Amino acid sequence: MSVITAENLTKRFGHFVAVDSVSFQVGPGEIFGFLGANGAGKTTAMRMLCGLSKPSGGKGTVAGFDIERKPEKVKASIGYMSQKFALYEDLTVRENIRLYAGIYGVPGKLIGPRTDALLRRLGFQKEKDTFVKALPLGWKQKLAFSVAIFHDPKVVFLDEPTGGVDPAARRQFWELIYEAAHGGITVFVTTHYMDEAEYCDRVSIMVDGKIEALDSPQNLKARFGSESMDQVFRQLARKAMREVD
Amino acid sequence: MVEVLGVHKKYGKVRALEDLSFRVGRGEIFGIIGPDGAGKTTLFRILTTLLLADSGEARVDGFDVVTGYRDIRARVGYMPGRFSLYQDLTVQENLEFFATVFGTTITANYHLIRDIYDQLKAFNSRRAGKLSGGMKQKLALCCALIHKPEVLFLDEPTTGVDPVSRREFWEMLKRLKAQGITILVSTPYMDEAVLCDRIALIQHGRFLRIDTPRNLVVQYPVRLLSVKGPSMFTLLRELRALKGIRSCYAFGDSHHVAVEDELLTPESLREKLRAMGHEGVEAEYIQASVEDCFMELASTGAAS
Numbered sequence: 001m002s003v004i005t006a007e008n009l010t011k012r013f014g015h016f017v018a019v020d021s022v023s024f025q026v027g028p029g030e031i032f033g034f035l036g037a038n039g040a041g042k043t044t045a046m047r048m049l050c051g052l053s054k055p056s057g058g059k060g061t062v063a064g065f066d067i068e069r070k071p072e073k074v075k076a077s078i079g080y081m082s083q084k085f086a087l088y089e090d091l092t093v094r095e096n097i098r099l100y101a102g103i104y105g106v107p108g109k110l111i112g113p114r115t116d117a118l119l120r121r122l123g124f125q126k127e128k129d130t131f132v133k134a135l136p137l138g139w140k141q142k143l144a145f146s147v148a149i150f151h152d153p154k155v156v157f158l159d160e161p162t163g164g165v166d167p168a169a170r171r172q173f174w175e176l177i178y179e180a181a182h183g184g185i186t187v188f189v190t191t192h193y194m195d196e197a198e199y200c201d202r203v204s205i206m207v208d209g210k211i212e213a214l215d216s217p218q219n220l221k222a223r224f225g226s227e228s229m230d231q232v233f234r235q236l237a238r239k240a241m242r243e244v245d
Numbered sequence: 246m247v248e249v250l251g252v253h254k255k256y257g258k259v260r261a262l263e264d265l266s267f268r269v270g271r272g273e274i275f276g277i278i279g280p281d282g283a284g285k286t287t288l289f290r291i292l293t294t295l296l297l298a299d300s301g302e303a304r305v306d307g308f309d310v311v312t313g314y315r316d317i318r319a320r321v322g323y324m325p326g327r328f329s330l331y332q333d334l335t336v337q338e339n340l341e342f343f344a345t346v347f348g349t350t351i352t353a354n355y356h357l358i359r360d361i362y363d364q365l366k367a368f369n370s371r372r373a374g375k376l377s378g379g380m381k382q383k384l385a386l387c388c389a390l391i392h393k394p395e396v397l398f399l400d401e402p403t404t405g406v407d408p409v410s411r412r413e414f415w416e417m418l419k420r421l422k423a424q425g426i427t428i429l430v431s432t433p434y435m436d437e438a439v440l441c442d443r444i445a446l447i448q449h450g451r452f453l454r455i456d457t458p459r460n461l462v463v464q465y466p467v468r469l470l471s472v473k474g475p476s477m478f479t480l481l482r483e484l485r486a487l488k489g490i491r492s493c494y495a496f497g498d499s500h501h502v503a504v505e506d507e508l509l510t511p512e513s514l515r516e517k518l519r520a521m522g523h524e525g526v527e528a529e530y531i532q533a534s535v536e537d538c539f540m541e542l543a544s545t546g547a548a549s
Contacts, residue, residue, distance in 0.1 A: 037407040038378045137281045163405060164433045166280030166448065167536050168543065171494045178478045178495075194408055195436070198497030217498060229497075230408055230436075237409040 003028050003154055003186040004049060008058035011044050018044040020209035021058060026202075028154075031177060031187045033197045033217075036206030037237045042190050043159070045206070049188070050157055051075045063154035076105065079148035082159035086144030089133035093124060096132055097147055104151035118146050138169025145176050149185055156180065158189040162196065174199050194230035203229070205236050212236045246271050246396055246427040247292065252301035254287055254450075261287045262298070262450045269429060269443075274422050276441030277431040278539070284450040285431040286326060289400045292429070293323045306395045319347070322389035326400040326431075328381050332374030336365055336384055339373050340391060347392035354393040357424065361387050361417055379410040386417065390426075397421065399430040403437065415440045435536035446539050453542040458535055465533035465541065467491055470511060471499040474518070474526040483521060494540065501537055502528075 004026040011019040019041045026032045036042045047053040049062055051071030060067040063077035087096045094115060101111045119125050122142055132140060141161060149156050158177075162170045174196070181187050181201075189200070197203050197217055204214040213220055213236055217229055224232045247269040254262040262284045269275040277285050290296035292305055294314035302309070308316040330339045340362075344351050355362075361383050368376060373384060382402060389397060399418075403411040415437065418428055430441070438444045439458045446453040446461075454461060474480045481500055484493045489506025502514075511528040518526045533541075 037409055038405075040407075160405070164281035166283075166433075166543070167435060167540050168494070169280070171496075174495055175478075175481065178481075182478050192405065192407055193434075195497040199495065233408050234412065237407065240409075 001028070002026060002061075003030075004032075004060075004062050004188065006045075006049070006058070006060045009045065009048060009055055009060050010057035011041075011048060011053065012056040017209050019048070022206070022209075022211045023058075024204055024211065024214055026155075026186055026188065028186055029181050029184045030202065031181050031189065031200045033200035033203035034188060034190045034206070035194075035197055035203055035233060036190075037240055040206040040237075040240065041209040042206055046157060046159060046188070046190065049074075050078060050080060077154050079104075079151070079153040079156035080159075081144045081148040081156070081161055083141075083161055083163045084159075087132045087140060087147065090131060092129050092131055093119070093135070093143060094128045096143070097150060100147045101150055104153075106151045114150065118150065122146060136169075138165045138172070141165055141169070141173055142176060145173065145180075149180055153185065155186040155188060158187065160190055160192060162191065162193065170196075194228065194233055197229040197233070205233060207236055207240050212239070246273075246306055247275075247429065248302075248304045249288075249292070250302045252288075252291065252298045252303055254284075254291065254296070254298050260450050262291075265301070265450075265452060267445055267452070267455055269427060271427055272422055272425050273443065274418060274428045274430065274441045276438055276444040277429065277447055278433075278435060278438050278444050278535070279431075279447035280433055283447045285447060286400055287450075288447075289323070289325075289398050289429070289431065293321055293398055294318060319392070320395045322392070322394035322397045324385050324389045324397070324399045324402055326404065328385065330373045330381070330385055330388060333372060335370050335372055336376070337369045339384060339388055343388040344391045349392050351391065354391060357390045357393060357421070357426075358387045360420060361390075378406060382406060382410070382414065386414075390421070394426065396427045396429065399428065401431050401433065403432060403434060411437070435534065435539060438535040444535070446535075446542060448539075448543050453539070461535060461538050462533050465538055467503050467505055468507070469531055469533050469537060470502040470504060470509075470514065470528050471496075471531045472502050472514065472518075472526060472528045473499045474523050476523065480518070480523060480526070483518070483523070487517065492540070492544065496536075501531070503537075503541065 002025040007023050008021040009019060010021050034042055048055050048067060049060060051067055051074035054068055062074045065073040067074055097115050119128055162173055177187055202216050204211045220232050224235055226232045250266050252262055252265045279285055291298050292303055294310050294317050305317045306320050340351055365383055403414055422428060443457050445455045481495055484500060484502055489504055489509045491503040491505045493500055493502045514528050515526050
């Protein structure tokens with residue numbers, strides 16, 4: 001049973017085909033890397049899967065809900081985190097958790113114990129009343145990810161989650177991702193770090209709105225005769241013709 | 246071309262830069278490598294005379310950053326981390342504007358920007374705000390070059406840019422270096438470090454080490470193993486619990502294991518893991534990367 005399905009999913013803006021009939025399926029607990037050059041259509045595709053933008057053609061389901069007909073159900077079943085926006089800087093760690101838990105409808109009596117457990121797991125007990133803006137970036141991102149899965153969603157969407165983070169924090173972040181996937185959450189992630197693509201169970205590479213390749217990092221490297229995902233990516237993305245973000 | 250001696254900078258109680266010293270020679274590509282918040286931008290702003298250091302000295306092309314700021318401003322090109330061109334001006338208007346401000350013309354130094362500008366020409370009349378990320382980056386570089394600077398300061402020029410455009414950008418930097426321009430470039434991407442002549446690794450406002458990328462990686466203090474197996478997540482936890490292991494981090498498709506105990510060889514490690522129930526584990530010695538070095542130096546708190 002797939003947690004995410006896309007079938008000829010398409011999005012047009014006027015004459016411009018941002019996402020051109022893409023199809024794929026992602027299983028439970030899978031870490032799925034969604035790669036592509038700037039302007040390849042990743043964000044547009046992700047917005048459709050999150051129920052934020054209606055497809056112009058094709059269909060898709062997330063956590064069993066049709067993205068076009070049940071976008072509100074989709075939104076309630078997913079978690080989302082991006083590098084650009086994740087937490088409220090002027091709220092404390094605990095207030096951010098409380099806010100998101102409320103928005104995602106976590107029952108009131110569960111919020112307290114889950115918050116304690118989360119703070120303990122991250123080693124953040126001392127920082128629970130610290131304003132988020134005072135935390136180092138690496139901590140913020142770990143907290144943002146934990147908040148995004150606080151309501152135990154079926155799927156979490158991560159849009160370039162690790163930009164600018166120091167190498168050790170980036171690895172700790174990926175360990176949280178592994179752990180979530182191990183616990184059955186499907187992880188859909190975009191990144192510009194090609195070494196991070198290697199952490200994924202499977203990756204798709206988008207070029208000019210189409211999926212040009214989709215397989216495990218190991219198989220892709222073998223198929224393109226490359227030593228790294230960076231080389232695979234460059235071979236494919238060089239074909240890109242369009243120049244629009 | 247750039248000399249920095251004992252520079253300090255505080256923002257309130259936060260120590261943004263602590264006792265930084267380094268020199269960059271003419272025609273060198275010098276990389277400042279470190280995560281967000283390490284102090285890269287503060288350093289660049291001091292060297293481009295936009296911010297005063299609390300103490301210490303800095304000279305660019307022979308001029309002091311405090312007393313010679315006017316001379317420096319005419320001699321450096323600066324590309325800030327955030328896109329800072331005029332969004333409502335077109336590509337051509339932005340270029341003309343920067344040329345005029347520096348008392349020159351687009352044609353006077355056209356040879357410097359030709360390679361880059363050729364890729365922008367098709368969008369000459371498009372407003373800068375409507376360009377894609379990669380195109381904005383190219384236009385910003387053209388504007389920073391239009392007055393033929395001696396030194397170019399590029400603050401995270403490739404952040405958020407896809408790997409193909411990043412590669413092209415570094416090719417452009419090599420061509421500029423060949424024309425005698427000195428380049429200071431900061432980046433959070435450790436894989437770009439090897440493209441610099443020398444690098445300074447920075448964290449919490451301090452340099453961890455200044456060296457060539459080659460010297461840096463050969464001086465990695467312990468043996469490093471790459472370990473792969475069918476169950477990477479449990480493997481990671483169990484490796485960390487083993488004796489004689491200094492650190493263990495997930496590096497994409499493998500775990501990098503720094504071993505303190507010389508007796509821990511790929512063979513003996515495989516054997517140990519097999520006894521713990523991990524079948525089919527691959528382990529081999531590898532050369533450390535700049536990223537391994539950064540993590541090692543950051544964890545031991547080494548100072549340069």
